[in-house]
Amino acid sequence: MNEMFLPREILKKFDHFLGEQHLKFEGIIIGGAAIGLLHREARWTRDFDLLTPIPEGVKKAAKDFALIEELDANWLNNRVVNLESCKPMGWGKDTILVFQGDNITLSTLSRMNLLRTKVFAFCDRSEGIAIDLPDIESMAPSMEELDEVFHWTFLELRRQKSSKGEIKAFEESIDYLKKHFEK
Numbered sequence: 027m028n029e030m031f032l033p034r035e036i037l038k039k040f041d042h043f044l045g046e047q048h049l050k051f052e053g054i055i056i057g058g059a060a061i062g063l064l065h066r067e068a069r070w071t072r073d074f075d076l077l078t079p080i081p082e083g084v085k086k087a088a089k090d091f092a093l094i095e096e097l098d099a100n101w102l103n104n105r106v107v108n109l110e111s112c113k114p115m116g117w118g119k120d121t122i123l124v125f126q127g128d129n130i131t132l133s134t135l136s137r138m139n140l141l142r143t144k145v146f147a148f149c150d151r152s153e154g155i156a157i158d159l160p161d162i163e164s165m166a167p168s169m170e171e172l173d174e175v176f177h178w179t180f181l182e183l184r185r186q187k188s189s190k191g192e193i194k195a196f197e198e199s200i201d202y203l204k205k206h207f208e209k
Contacts, residue, residue: 030070031097033062034125040102041127043091044084052131053078054121056106056143058161060134063124065164073101074132080104138174141167145175146182149199159206172207176200 044051054077055063062069080088080102088102121133134140144161148154167175179200183193 029098030072031095031101032068033059033071033074034067036095036097036101037063037125037127037130037132039095040088040091041130043094044087044129047083047087049081049083049087050129051081051084052133053080054133054135055124056135056140057147058157060124060140061144061161061164063132064122064134064140066161069161069164072098073103073105075106076102076104077106078104137165138171141165141171142175142178145172145200145203146179148203149179149196154199159203162203167207169207172203176204 055074056077057073057075058069058071059074062071085102089099091097092099092101120136120139122136123131124134125132135143141162144158144165148158148162151157179196180193183196188196
């Protein structure tokens with residue numbers, strides 16, 4: 027089984043596969059696949075995290091395609107964690123087109139909202155340095171953008187009534203990012 031793939035390559039194949047099934051799909055993605063399509067062409071990923079519902083016919087086609095390409099059965103999914111309660115301003119309104127095929131159209135969040143999700147993920151998971159930091163770096167954010175994202179992150183933590191331990195962990199991660207990007 028192929029655990030990792032390049033987003034654009036797999037989308038081209040899946041676009042063709044959907045055409046053979048007489049299916050079309052439009053969606054909004056985030057995460058590594060979005061970063062791979064926008065900023066890091068050579069960025070490998072395991073899946074496409076969609077914010078939009080996946081129609082049943084497309085879900086079935088994605089599972090069939092996964093068998094052919096030896097991908098994880100849920101390579102196309104709606105498993106985005108923590109985002110239902112953590113939606114940045116303008117969420118889903120200011121989108122950026124990242125892939126236009128004959129049968130698939132995918133967009134992602136605005137630059138600032140995509141950056142917010144990557145910084146939040148960096149702070150929220152232990153593998154943030156390995157996974158999210160290169161994605162954030164590829165976006166080449168200014169210190170002004172990062173300051174805005176950091177401010178939003180703390181407001182979001184307060185809104186979610188996060189514990190003191192969670193807030194402290196986020197503070198440490200953000201301090202790391204500040205030092206990293208001030209270089």
